[in-house]
Amino acid sequence: MNFLSRRIAHLDMDAFFASVELLRYPQLRGLPVVIGGKSEHKPALQADGNLHFSRLRDYVGRGVITTATYEARAAGVFSAMGMMKAAQLAPDAILLPVDFGAYRHYSQLFKTAVASIAPQIEDSGIDEIYIDLSSLPDDSLTLAKRIKQAVFNATGLTCSIGITPNKLLSKICSDLEKPDGVTILDMSDIPDRIWPLPVRKINGIGPKTEKKLASLGISTIAELAQVELSFLQIHFGRGYSTWLYEASHGIDHRPVMTRSEPKSISRETTFERNLHPRHDRDGLSEALMTLCTRIAEDLKRKGYLGRTIGIKLRFEDFHTVTRDITLTTFIADDISIRQAARECLRRVPLEKKLRLLGIRVSTLSFAHSLQVANVLAQAELPLDF
Template sequence: MQKKAMAQHKSFGRRILHIDMDAFFASVEENRKPELKGKPVVIGGMGDPSKRGVVSTANYEARKYGISSAMPLRTAYKLCPRAIFLPVDYKAYLAVSRYFKAVLLNITTIMEDVGIDEAYLDISENRDTDEKISEKIKTGIYEKTGLTCSIGIAPNKLLAKIASDMNKPDGLTIFSGEDIENRLWPLPIRKLYGIGPKTEEHLKALNIATIGQLAALPPEVLVARFGPSYGHYLHEASRGIDESPIITSWEPKSFSREITFQVDEKNWQAIARTLAELTKEVVSDLAEKGYAARNVILKIRYSDFRTVTRACSIDQAVGKEEEIRRMAFSCLKRVDLSGKKIRLVGVRVGRLEKIKNAISGV
């Protein structure tokens, strides 16, 4: 009897669980300020809709008014003036995030951390049923944080992530290989990880609106249109194929900071000063985490939202403020600022190398 169950289990291959906390920032706020419950709550920027900034999270009540993530706070205010606007309190959310990740690590240590409110677990070797594992996680998280989450379980990461989004909030969606035709293919192409607005536009031009229609396209068509790597990805993903592993040892790829001016800025000195400040913050991230960087990328967004980036790379990783600043400024020199208004300045350091001996290294 047990042998049969094992064989069956194997035929399904991997079991990957994706967990996504429900309206995470808003839920943390509601939890510590119960008077917010039942009211539309919008978290973003400095929490002042008359100032610049975008929505980080809207609770479900606010979403009823059409408010969504990445929308300017001003637009959110127009949609629902009586919403309660709060600033992003990242430290508080991070503290709660650590609690729920601890619950996950009790289920398995094969966990990939994909952000403050999301993770993947490989539960292939876990003997409990999908429902039982989900219940353990949900109960554990609720007891520790008072929050709810949505879970997707599927043979791979791609499908698990789609599944966790299918039944929010407090959902559990279990997806097997047999569900691809019935449940994956009817979905709009944007639900597929890696398809953004540009690809969506290209595909709509080919009369492709659903994942099933994408799956029916010959791979050659996709390769001709999108190149071999992305073309093959689209073909496989639309068929629910994804072999990507769970990445457990997480290392940062880059550190970045950016700022949107309250009023568009055209004064070069003010822009340069802001860049120097951002550089300083990025350098302190590097030092704190023990990394040096081999490239620096500057991002400038003009008042018309046109965005340009400039990069500067070197062979030897550096971590000192003056070196990083020199690279950032060499990027700035290559941006056309004459008579233009700037909306946003950002700096990113990448191609990181861990510094073995932080004191002598920096």
Template sequence: MDAFFASVELLRYPQLKGLPVVIGGSRHSAEHEAQLLAQWGALEQIPVDAFPRLGRYVGRGVITTATYAARQFGVGSAMGMMKAARLCPQAILLPIDFVRYRQYSRAFKEVIVATAPVMEDRGIDEVYIDFTHVPGGQAEGGRVLAMQLQQAIFAATGLTCSVGVAPNKLLAKMASEFNKPQGVSVLQPQDLEAQIWPLPCRKINGIGPKAGAKLEALGIVSIGDLAQQPLAWLVQHFGKAYGAWLHAASHGLDDRPVVTESEPVSMSRETTFARDLHAHHDRAELTAIFTQLCERVADDLQRKGYAGRTIGVKLRYANFKSVTREITVDTFTQEAPAIRRVAGQCLKRVPLEQSIRLLGVRVGGLVHWDAAKQQAQGEVLGSGRKAGAKGDLWSLPLFD
């Protein structure tokens, strides 16, 4: 989807189309929207000058997404909002509304599976589609079907998307970025040398910052440079598995199937604080936030029907260094008291001398709750009851 979160917001505020808009910072609330409606009568009637500007933002949030007009100023996803404010102070700042984004996500995916049911869900705004056996799917190398899907999605949601058509997932992902927004790019194997090899290595999904830097240090800048390296040389420098994958990827080879069903391996919740918090001076506040994170992870597990037995914490200090700790227990759980108890034990293994800017809680090793229920019944970690009342677990000392 094209600038998905921002595009959904432009449906709500059409007067902002064509303007630099940034999504991030606070969360959308129904109360605030009600106040706007009471003041202006309709959201689309709010004057552009009445919207908050990014240049006035003070805080430590990060940008979730930005319109293409904002991106022209160098503003992008995951950028700190204070930095973005220096690049584009005139950008309009809107809060995040994940409830609304999930609604539109489900809507555009329902349109796709109605035509091409072999669909792999890759998150809130992206999918892979295997249209090998879709009637008419091969017309013009897939371009006809791609355009039909674009039109159907727009008719159902008012949103645009960009489509990459290729023989495999690796190349389709790359092609989907060629002609944004609202583009269709068809990439055939014979196009590899002309369209893929001139691109930087980082354009391959799976080559991250560290591998990219190492490749550049070795004199490999483009995908074409990478493709010229012998397999043995890549294995020597990057290891057997990753070296072999780099060799295959540079030649456009990818045999991964489109997976229509997948299971989550973990669920987590984390938050970045408005100011750095210290374990000693801000103990009560940190403890309250920590408890809330455990409750939110437990709610996610219960709502989606999973349980886990690897529980961990994540901290990011004021100097941006991060640390994680985790403990694997014998019994699966989806209960907040049990998660908090084990996560609290993880905290005791983390240095707490520095101020903290981010705190997170994670539960991994997930299984379906129905499969784990019998094992969890009557266990301390399964329900939290044998250890005493809920308050007993909640009162464990933290950040001391």
């Protein structure tokens, strides 16, 4: 297929976690709401039948914000911001705990709805997907409206869609008209719509690269596009400088991958306070058990078994260590994962307090594939010469 004939959409749910919570608590619509609290921040039913909601100013700890409503974002509160810092900006914002079970449910609902219209989908996260629209007969705006309506009918939630010739541009465009927006561009629109944007709008340019580009006098995508490739190669690696150059010109040949195999499945938790390996043994054991249980649930839901179990420890001085063990058989149950994780823990000197614990399962294989292989290996098949 010719590159210029491609129509790739990026669909991004609007403030997804917060929007799911507003379905549950519609009385909070229009208010600044922050998601990222703990179980004790769950709304409490009062004697008069009304719900009491926690406020961000009441939060104490080292947690970070998972997401926030657009009203909270208007106050300067954004995802990944520390709770204590956010409380200074929006002390009266409503604080709700995270409910990943509900978010996964709505994630599946919206993806199923989109697949009924455009089945060529690349799952890019719990709240976003890429969609290849190239082979569909309807025009882009008609398709976007149909998809948005299908998502709303299935979930009651809104989404924003960018449609362009490639994934890179569509990712940028889905963010241009939020919330509940549609942006459709072709390559000729790049100078007017893409180049004026800051370089950080390109997915793949992080804070470090943004800072380095700024030191070179490059802050917009237009300024990046005007730089010679040879200049970029002086300051960045050959491969990355080529990518920067092409990205600034809207070039991206990546296909929509309708099936993506994960290399690993992991979970981690940052403790509200640093935990001592001996004095806080019960708390650490509970955290380990919770992580292993959740990973086992992830493996079951996605249909995988794993053979390599790893741990990640971050100490109070921010020093981070990892250890892993590869088993002789594939596993997916929480007890086996926990046993392997404890074997890894025995290989680490636990003398300082811990601020983070993580568990990872890798060397993955589909459970169904292994079951079939085991059946064939154990079956007494007749010789058929």
